[in-house]
Amino acid sequence: MEIPKHRHCLNCGISIPPDQVFCSEKCRMEYMQKRKRMLRSQYMFLAIAILITLYYIISIAFKV
Numbered sequence: 671m672e673i674p675k676h677r678h679c680l681n682c683g684i685s686i687p688p689d690q691v692f693c694s695e696k697c698r699m700e701y702m703q704k705r706k707r708m709l710r711s712q713y714m715f716l717a718i719a720i721l722i723t724l725y726y727i728i729s730i731a732f733k734v
């Protein structure tokens with residue numbers, strides 16, 4: 671018995687042919703937008719962490 675090869679849409683998770691990544695163009699767009707938003711919030715978090723670290727380094731260096 672062979673299980674038919676298939677993938678799942680990266681956005682909504684439904685079964686799709688193995689040569690596809692998304693079930694529709696709409697899902698592709700949605701996924702890209704979600705990913706972009708996620709990346710942006712990760713950069714924001716990183717920037718804040720760097721600022722806090724810099725603040726500590728400077729305040730220790732100058733003993734404020």
Ligand SMILES: [Zn+2]
Pocket residue numbers: 679680681682683684692693694697
């Ligand atoms: Zn989908």
